[in-house]
Amino acid sequence: MGERKTAADDLRRRAEKHLAAQGGGESGSEMSIQRLLHELQVHQIELESQNEQLRESQVALELARARYFDLYDLAPVGYCTVDQRGVIEEGNLTLATLLGFARGALIMQRFQHFVVRDSLTAFTLCSNRLFESGEAQLLELRMVRGDGTQFWGQLSMTAAPDASGKLHLRIALNDVSERRRAEDALREQKEFSHLIAENIADFIAILDLEGRRLYNSPSYAKFVGNPRALIGSDSFADVHPEDRERVRQAFRETVASGIGQSLEYRFVMADGSFRSLESRGSVIRDSDGRIARVLVVSHDITERQRLEAEIRQLAFxxxxxxxxxxxxxxxxxxxxxxxxxxxxxxxxxxxxxxxxxxxxxxxxxxxxxxxxxxxxxxxxxxxxxxxxxxxxxxxxxxxxxxxxxxxxxxxxxxxxxxxxxxxxxxxxxxxxxxxxxxxxxxxxxxxxxxxxxxxxxxxxxxxxxxxxxxxxxxxxxxxxxxxxxxxxxxxxxx
Ligand SMILES: Nc1nc2c(ncn2[C@@H]2O[C@H](COP(=O)(O)OP(=O)(O)OP(=O)(O)O)[C@@H](O)[C@H]2O)c(=O)[nH]1
Structure with missing residues (x-):
């Protein structure tokens, strides 16, 4: 109240000063009329100044509102405040878009309404943990939009008290479906490759650029007992001495050119006997496109060679x-x-x-x-x-x-x-x-x-x-x- 009085006094002083500068003031017998006129003029100028200040405040308010709209409503994440029962009290436009609901219609809905049934327990557990410990929670849930379509939502949840000390949940929501799809596809691809490598009758080996073994499929057990024991060993050591240089040369060429080759050679078994293998090498590149590994897929052609020889013999x-x-x-x-x-x-x-x-x-x-x-x-x-x-x-x-x-x-x-x-x-x-x-x-x-x-x-x-x-x-x-x-x-x- 006192502040307003001071501001009014200040305004009056500025108005009187302004009027004096225009040549206005009291003189002689017209004193009372002049005084009244003066008072009126002072009020008019006071009002004009107040109007000016009001306009400035309105512009500042508009600017603040626009900034709020940019920062809050159009933020790249959906954002909302919910009470302890999960009722949405406030939400930004991004959230409304993400959930496929008009913003107005979103308010007073329960957040759980947009969580797929299977993910509800995870959501409840995390909210409880947050209310109990105050620690921020990060989780990914299956969410459902207003039109029934589903997506993977990443929720970052924090808790903040209002003026009365009551806790409210603040949830930032991101649609991470694309990333999850890519991760799922990658996982599937890995599982698929692993399944093939682990169950195929052919022999799969991954070698470093010196020909040392990094991986051998379980099918190698037929040759070497325990394929895991081979890790780090020199793959050329088991090649028949007469074939070794030819195999080494093909390997070097594959590493240099990136173009795989097929070749037949003899593999020396632990008992000194040998089996004929047909191998095909191909390169594996790293994320920069550099050749990092060599993948070798082989199969035992001993029996096929024996049959071929038999057929050749039968023909003659x-x-x-x-x-x-x-x-x-x-x-x-x-x-x-x-x-x-x-x-x-x-x-x-x-x-x-x-x-x-x-x-x-x-x-x-x-x-x-x-x-x-x-x-x-x-x-x-x-x-x-x-x-x-x-x-x-x-x-x-x-x-x-x-x-x-x-x-x-x-x-x-x-x-x-x-x-x-x-x-x-x-x-x-x-x-x-x-x-x-x-x-x-x-x-x-x-x-x-x-x-x-x-x-x-x-x-x-x-x-x-x-x-x-x-x-x-x-x-x-x-x-x-x-x-x-x-x-x-x-x-x-x-
Ligand atoms: N056991 C057996 N007999 C065969 C085989 N191939 C052909 N023959 C027989 O061999 C015989 C050949 O007889 P010939 O050479 O024509 O007559 P031969 O009794 O030897 O009389 P000459 O040659 O005039 O001294 C025929 O009875 C054929 O059926 C075979 O693989 N095994």
Whole structure:
């Protein structure tokens, strides 16, 4: 009251001063009228000054209100004050937008109304803890908007007393759904990769840039017992010494270029045996894009290689006698012709057909015939050098190829004749054949069998492969027609 009086006095003094400056004042007999006029003028100026001050206060108020609007209402977080029951007493515009409610309609709603049922307990626990301890609480909850859609809200809660000392909750709310989604996706991705690495039959290893092991999938147990014990060890140490440098080189190239490579090599097992692995490397980069690790996915191809070799062998081997088949002989014939061109030596191809073989089949059965074919094949192989080839042509027919005889034709004929005779007599030796009958009984029989042999010599590329074969075949027929159990050289027909 006293302050207002002082301000009024101050105003009066300033008004009187202003009037005096305009030449106004009291004089002579008009004193009372003048005084009244003076009073009125003083009041008018007083009022004008008060109006001016009021306008200034209004402008300052407007500015303060605008700042409040900027800071509070448009803050990047939703903000509200709730009482101890959770009733919203005040909330900013961001909060209203976040919760999908008109701001006016938000007031007096319970904050719990916007918390998904599953998250309510967490909210209640945190509010209680805050009221009890006064400590600020930070939590993330599933929230629900007015339209029923849900989002992840991050709540920062503090408590503050009002003028009467009653505590109120202040809640800052952020929508963190995007971050949670990214975290969930990352977690899922990690779990997925982990699941694959831990359960895959292939072998997964992560190596540092020197090739030291940082991770090995459990599947490595097959090779090394406990894969965890491998951490920090040199991955190249278990590679077969003959393959090690090649593997190291591929690793270096992958690290330098960032481009993965596939390669096959042998892995040395603890017992010294080895398994064949096929590995594919690829690089792992850090957040700056630099190559930081090498991921190697391998699988055991030992069995596949064995089967491939078996298939290759089957394609070139006679299954009954295990001798090379006609196809392989064809290859060897080509090679021998090329070799004879280099050496200038003759080679010989012999065509053999067992005599009266059919009879054995017919009387003793197919199994007995097979047993004879196997034994004949063994005898043939024993008659020649390792470098020569014995092949089964089909049925009871065999081929023997003798390479590198001599440069001289007569000398070559002589040598070929000696081998042919050796073969003839070896095959003519009695056979003791064993076979198992259908009832399981083992039968042994003595059998005699001979062969007719045709011999064709060749050198360089004078003759084609089929011509050589035909000549040997034709000579074999000569031997057959001259009474069997003999050999004949090919004779040029006139
Ligand atoms: N056991 C057995 N017999 C076979 C096999 N392949 C063919 N044969 C038989 O071998 C016989 C071949 O007979 P031939 O060479 O035509 O006649 P051969 O009795 O030997 O008479 P010559 O050749 O004139 O001395 C046929 O009875 C075929 O069925 C086989 O893998 N196993």
């Amino acid at each position: 081997q006679d299954p009954l006698t295990k001798l090379p088949n006609r196809r392989l002989l064809q290859d060897r014939l080509t090679q021998t012709m090329a070799a004879s061109k280099r050496s200038g030596c003759y080679s010989a191809l012999m065509f053999l057909d067992l005599d009266n073989f059919k009879q054995l089949n017919d009387t003793g059965g197919h199994e007995l015939g097979d047993a004879l074919l196997i034994e004949a094949a063994a005898r043939l192989s024993a008659c020649v050098r390792e470098t020569d080839t014995v092949a089964r042509f089909g049925g009871d027919e065999f081929l023997v190829m003798i390479s590198e005889l001599a440069e001289d034709r007569d000398e070559s004929d002589l040598q070929a004749g000696l081998v042919a005779e050796k073969i003839r007599s070896a095959l003519a030796e009695p056979y003791t054949l064993t076979f198992r009958r259908a009832d399981g009984a083992e039968i042994r029989i003595e059998h005699r069998c001979t062969a007719s042999i045709g011999v064709a010599l060749f050198i360089n590329h004078e003759l084609s492969e089929s011509q050589i074969l035909k000549r040997a075949d034709s000579a074999m027929y000569d031997a057959k027609s001259s009474g069997r159990n003999s050999f004949r050289f090919y004779q040029e027909r006139v």
